[in-house]
Amino acid sequence: MNCRKAKNILVLDELLLNEQRALSDHLAVCSECAVEAEYFGAISKALREMNSPVKTPDGLSAQVISRLHSENTNREEVNSLAPCHRFRWSQAWKRSLAAAAAVVLLIGGLMGIATRLGVLSIPGNPAVVVKNNPSNQPAVKIPVQITNTQNTPPTGNESVQSQKSDSPLNSLPKSDKAANNLTIQATTQQQATTQTTSEPKVFLNVPRLIECILWKIKVGNINDAADKVLVWAKTNGISYSVENEIPLDDGRTINIFRFGAPKTSADKFSNFISGLGEILEKDRNARDVTDEFADKLEKYHSLLAQKKNSDGQQTKQLDAEIKAVESELTLMDKEAQDQVVFIVWLQN
Amino acid sequence: MDAVKQLIEKSLENDLSAFEQLINIYQSRVFNLGYQLTNSYADAQDLTQEVFIKAYYSLKGFRNEADFGTWLRKITVNLWLNTKRKRSIPNVISLDEPISAGENEVYRDLAATDGDPEQSLENKEFNGIVRKALGELSREYQAVIVLREIEGYSYEEMSLIMNCSLGTVKSRLNRARQVLKQQVIKLAKESGYVLPGTRKNRVVEEV
Structure with missing residues (x-):
């Protein structure tokens, strides 16, 4: 046996008897191959010594079962949301973020009105309670529950229909609407009493992409990390819209923040976030919101039309809904134009 | 059933x-x-x-x-x-330190050595180098080494676990062993550890 052949079979752990004999004959006379064989032998021995049973942590099965319980619940919640609000990230993200992120995205759109009203409660949707934190202080943490406002059945179907037939825009397919870049000017006769701005906004139906970056970071102290990230964001002109705190069954807590960073600060912000702790996940996604925007805009106009034929309490309800949709449109528009959305997930 | x-x-x-x-x-x-x-x-x-x-x-x-x-x-x-590789430095644990795991603190049961403390220390050092070298291999290579060398699975079971043919398992394992050996030699040199073969040669030279 020559050295080449010997080195090829040295590494094998199942040798034929004649191969074994030929190899040991060779090793007896070739010190180079003998050293090589000694390396492999020593490494194998070291690896075998690593095989010592490690005690399984207590409560592991209970943790899995409790996760399965809560994921089943979350799954139902996520399924009840409109598809456009669901995330399409990696499996790991889907599992851990699904419900929470959908909530974050949804309430993100409602924050504009929350800023003005403090607390928003949409009649017919008792679970919608959005509260924001205008001072950007992490001390106030409000668990948020939400249901999808899009699921609210329109109260005046007839007027929606008439609005649809009245508007030349609405007779076009969505893609045409986007392509034609039509300007929509909506009008309303009744003004809301609770809002500071009353004129309906003008939105353009153009193709829109929102770039999202998700960071999942494990930190030593959640409050410290939250303070740091909020202070940094504030001093660097990054707007922070939502904070959501989710207590886990095992006593840990997860904080999720949603930031809108100007495109020019996005890299700097990413660098800062990556230094907060151990990076568990990072994901990037561009969400095409063109159709979603067109749908929302249509809803906006139908609400405005309904408002024309409403009075009293109904008008107030419609106003709240109109403002919520308007805020979502405004935010979507802004984010698509010049922002990168950061979803920052902090856990300990 | x-x-x-x-x-x-x-x-x-x-x-x-x-x-x-x-x-x-x-x-x-x-x-x-x-x-x-x-x-x-x-x-x-x-x-x-x-x-x-x-x-x-x-x-x-x-x-x-x-x-x-x-x-x-x-x-x-x-x-x-x-799973994406974490950016953090791989977790290198000392082989005789308790593994930090909160209340479930455990000690690794090191294989009994021949009672010679110097030999035992050397073993620990070498095993530490091997563990570190293993952690620096590609995940595919780590997986075959762990399954075969540490956990002792048969090629057949490995082919089921890794969803590939017996031939692929064997050739991957061979490549992994070669790369691991090179990595061990590299790390040993860096840390000044004298590998068995080189030690023997050195003794011969000294004589």
């Missing part, structure tokens, strides 16, 4: 207590494999949780002709292979 099959059938009907029993039967095996793959108690814990969550949702895809344990190991290895 054996007990495991019954538990699987019940779990398929969303009986979580049946699935909990399955976890209790298999968690130690999954956790230990996870520990060898991740070389971290905490990561092994996370991985094991993910394995059972994944298993629960994929139970429909489990065919009873395969062994449930092998199926779980397959999920374990796949999940680990697909």
Whole structure:
């Protein structure tokens, strides 16, 4: 046996008897191959010594079962949301973020009105309670529950229909609407009493992409990390819209923040976030919101039309809904134009 | 129908207590494999949780002709292979320090040495180098080394776990061993550890 052949079979752990004999004959006379064989032998021995049973942590099965319980619940919640609000990230993200992120995205759109009203409660949707934190202080943490406002059945179907037939825009397919870049000017006769701005906004139906970056970071102290990230964001002109705190069954807590960073600060912000702790996940996604925007805009106009034929309490309800949709449109528009959305997930 | 099959059938009907029993039967095996793959108690814990969550949702895809344990190991290895590498420095633990795991603090049972303290210290140092070198290999190579050398699986079971042919398992294992050896030599040189072969040569030279 020559050295080449010997080195090829040295590494094998199942040798034929004649191969074994030929190899040991060779090793007896070739010190180079003998050293090589000694390396492999020593490494194998070291690896075998690593095989010592490690005690399984207590409560592991209970943790899995409790996760399965809560994921089943979350799954139902996520399924009840409109598809456009669901995330399409990696499996790991889907599992851990699904419900929470959908909530974050949804309430993100409602924050504009929350800023003005403090607390928003949409009649017919008792679970919608959005509260924001205008001072950007992490001390106030409000668990948020939400249901999808899009699921609210329109109260005046007839007027929606008439609005649809009245508007030349609405007779076009969505893609045409986007392509034609039509300007929509909506009008309303009744003004809301609770809002500071009353004129309906003008939105353009153009193709829109929102770039999202998700960071999942494990930190030593959640409050410290939250303070740091909020202070940094504030001093660097990054707007922070939502904070959501989710207590886990095992006593840990997860904080999720949603930031809108100007495109020019996005890299700097990413660098800062990556230094907060151990990076568990990072994901990037561009969400095409063109159709979603067109749908929302249509809803906006139908609400405005309904408002024309409403009075009293109904008008107030419609106003709240109109403002919520308007805020979502405004935010979507802004984010698509010049922002990168950061979803920052902090856990300990 | 054996007990495991019954538990699987019940779990398929969303009986979580049946699935909990399955976890209790298999968690130690999954956790230990996870520990060898991740070389971290905490990561092994996370991985094991993910394995059972994944298993629960994929139970429909489990065919009873395969062994449930092998199926779980397959999920374990796949999940680990697909987990993004963390940017942090690999977790290098001292072999005789207790592994920090909160209340579940454990000591590694090092294989008994021949009682010579110098030899024992040398073993520890060398084993530490091997563990570190292993952690620097590609995940595919780490997986074959862990399965074959540390956990002692047969080529047949490895081919089931890794979903590839016997030939692929063997050739991957051979390449992994070669790369591991080179890495061990490199790390030994860097840390000033004298490898067995070179030591012998040096003695010859001195004489």
